[in-house]
Amino acid sequence: MQLLRNVGNAGRQQPLDGTYLHQMNGTLETFRIVRQGQGDNVREKRTSLDGPTREVVRKGRELTCFAPDKRALMACKISAMRLFPALLPDDLEDVNRSYVLKRTGYDRVAQRDCQWLDLQPRDATRYTMRMCIDPSTYLPLKVMTLSPRGD
Numbered sequence: 001m002q003l004l005r006n007v008g009n010a011g012r013q014q015p016l017d018g019t020y021l022h023q024m025n026g027t028l029e030t031f032r033i034v035r036q037g038q039g040d041n042v043r044e045k046r047t048s049l050d051g052p053t054r055e056v057v058r059k060g061r062e063l064t065c066f067a068p069d070k071r072a073l074m075a076c077k078i079s080a081m082r083l084f085p086a087l088l089p090d091d092l093e094d095v096n097r098s099y100v101l102k103r104t105g106y107d108r109v110a111q112r113d114c115q116w117l118d119l120q121p122r123d124a125t126r127y128t129m130r131m132c133i134d135p136s137t138y139l140p141l142k143v144m145t146l147s148p149r150g151d
Contacts, residue, residue, distance in 0.1 A: 001096060003117070003138075007131065008088035010138040013038060019049070020084055027051070046083070056083065085140045087129070098122055099129075107132050109141040124148050 016035040021028060029051045035044040044058040054067040089095065099119040106115050114132035121128060125148075132142040 001092060001101075003133075004088060004092050004095065004101065006138040007117075007133055007140060008086075008090070008092065011084075011086040011088060011140060012090075013042065014137060014139055016044075016085075022084065058083075084143065087131075087140065087143060095119065098126060104130075107142075112141055114141050121148075 014035070015037075016033050019030060019032050021030055023029075030049040032047045032049055033044065035042060037043050040060040042058065042060060044056075046056040048054045052067065052069075052071065054065060057064045057066070099121055102118045102120060104116040104118050106113065108114065109132050112134055114134050117131050117133055119129040119131075127148070128146040130144040130146065131140040133139070134141055
């Protein structure tokens with residue numbers, strides 16, 4: 001559980017400046033992220049580099065989406081629901097009740113070594129989450145969500 005707490009904290013609080021890819025339902029998007037500060041003073045900006053033009057800005061716990069039209073604004077709000085790399089909830093007790101944590105090997109992502117952690121559901125209605133975690137920063141470098149069929 002301490003490892004998951006470290007991953008959750010790194011995903012929400014660690015300063016970042018970079019680019020990441022988000023793939024969902026056959027759509028691949030590129031985002032630029034810049035994050036500074038700690039705790040309630042975190043300031044973060046995500047800008048889409050392709051697809052609908054939009055920005056997600058976070059100041060502490062306040063999240064604001066900017067987009068040129070209703071369709072892009074809806075896409076912005078959907079992308080803001082689960083902001084990579086902060087994919088774990090603050091309260092991990094439900095995760096502990098619903099999933100089993102397994103270390104499943106080592107890999108290399110973005111020229112950095114990482115360890116695969118699988119959150120495997122305790123029932124057939126949930127999805128498996130696979131995360132490749134940087135061992136020095138606890139930051140998830142790659143995350144995959146798999147359906148019960150492994151899709």
